[in-house]
Amino acid sequence: MQFSSPAGSLKPSYIREILSAASQPDMISMAGGLPASSLLPVDLIRTSCESLADHRELFQYGASRGYSPLITTLNKLYPEQNNPWLICNGSQQGIDLIARAFVNPGDGVVAEIPAYLGALQAFQLSGAQIYPLYHISEAGEAGSKPDLIQLESHFKTGKVKLFYAVPDFHNPTGKAWSEETRIRVSNLCRHYGVILIEDSPYRELRFSGEQCSSLTPLCPEVCISLKSFSKIGFPGIRLGAMSGPAEFIAIAERIKQATDLHTGLPQQALINALLNHPKYPDHLAHLRNSYRGRHQQLRSELIKQLGNQVQFERVEGGMFIWLKLTKGSGTNVAARALKHKLAVVPGAAFYPEGVIAEDSAIRLNFSNTEPTLIPEAVSRLANSLESSS
């Protein structure tokens, strides 16, 4: 084969493929991780769009590190980071830059399983070996949490360079780490010298419960934090940022130079305008309220229409419900759902190669489905379950 080894083994993203199917007419999509189209804050950047062409300097080459007014804004908005920033094309590029900066083929990367596929693909491209971290439920406690004994045993192999974590409303499970878990994970990473990647695209989307600490202040010397403006701003612009220890950001910047020189300036200026708009906090509050409502409505419909055919936990933010089927295969349900004009992603799609996939769940997105469509979506799902076929 003439392709490189990692490229040849890279599978197309199931989710990106299903998103094509999801654009068919009459399809209801709960497949992607898309924000609500009707809530995209385009009105908050309208003025900036209108005057964009007056800012000729935004159309000339810029600095690899990023547009400095945007960096100033990030420092103001996220004072807990207290580290240099590198602007990138979505947090996805941040993951890829980190993988290229740190991973030699065979190096270990721990990821909570099931995991965000895009991250697994980026690590796979660099030849990483994925060490799966599962969740456990303890007696007397609601919900589950990362198995920190397993995490430490991975670290003890001496082969793990990175721990890729989504502590706030994990994709695909929707779970958030407790404050205690954050402290214990941070301590383990410091102790074993493992770089902790905090990917937090959903952090600003908490709609109930208490906000916990960002990981960076808990272990600033080993933590790289990724911000995304795709879930709270505009995914179509492709903008994110990473912050971390200066020497890490410096090496990521060099790789960024070789990758695409820098992130485009007009798009950085537009995100900067959004973040500085006096109504930006209102936009975030409105987004949280809306997603709280959509989540609650989806919960109610799932309970009403599916009853004990499924199990799921209440999430406190983000975009996803992880729906466990008490019977049958998630892959089969997702395939049947497509015929009923409902797009969902089977849980098995979130397992890396070489790890046995559990095929008893599906991921439901609630952020992108208009509330009026949620009862019909769940009805189509009900028609797709094993017992109904």
Add this chain to the structure above:
Amino acid sequence: MQFSSPAGSLKPSYIREILSAASQPDMISMAGGLPASSLLPVDLIRTSCESLADHRELFQYGASRGYSPLITTLNKLYPEQNNPWLICNGSQQGIDLIARAFVNPGDGVVAEIPAYLGALQAFQLSGAQIYPLYHISEAGEAGSKPDLIQLESHFKTGKVKLFYAVPDFHNPTGKAWSEETRIRVSNLCRHYGVILIEDSPYRELRFSGEQCSSLTPLCPEVCISLKSFSKIGFPGIRLGAMSGPAEFIAIAERIKQATDLHTGLPQQALINALLNHPKYPDHLAHLRNSYRGRHQQLRSELIKQLGNQVQFERVEGGMFIWLKLTKGSGTNVAARALKHKLAVVPGAAFYPEGVIAEDSAIRLNFSNTEPTLIPEAVSRLANSLESSS
């Protein structure tokens, strides 16, 4: 060291570094490959900028392959490509995607030396071994051309996967290949099954002589062509495109998914508006005229002020003059020039590691310097030459 092997060996780009120095007040910069700021066609996209916020769909996630109206435009504009397209963040990302798609560590990549640094860095990140291709001058012919005997001997090793070529107004030398060279190179690539990368950011900037064939129609089954809108449109937006055989583009698309999902839609819509503007051909004609004038003026000043201290060829397009010093070191001249408030890049910066660098030239950019400043720029250069220090 905790960094990955390629990342640890990646040097910062001399040019990106010098561009920081070049932004000092009173500095005249002939260092970068920047288009003229005064000629950026912002007026041609003003209306599109103004209505951007009305197009909500541009702010939601899009397809990895690219924004389909832009792809339709590219098919119309470049019918000779006749292959699928993948939109990327500048042609720099195209080079990086190709490197990741094809290069395993140790694989050979031929590049004309001296070469565009950004390309060398992308290949280096994938662990490529660079096979240098030099130019030769034949008796009775003006100028020089790639040494095709050397090229074939590289191909005969069986280790070369890619040939990275800039046939139109090469960076840094400004040279363009003859039609005969294009045909012979294409035949060699077909014969030896080497993938030919045609990087052509300057192709539309021919201001004298006859346009030659694009390489794609000469060897469509092995050629990947890279287009950039940084030199004829807006570098700040970061937009380019690649076209090539369907299976190559499919694999590059998968890597693109893992890299940053897709190129941003608003920026694709703006470039699409530029390319479809009725005045776009006039803009290109004006750009060529202006650069013809700047090149001619720089030539005249170099001859007048530097006389036989330098040698250089007349170029027929692009942005650069490759100035050979009859005496002294390019590195020293560039360092002294900075003190005289003139930024230029020493020729030695365009040689990959492991190849002996010739330090007897500097690269002069003529596209970004306003005509009124050219005499003063050359005067500063004159004061920086060895004999004057």
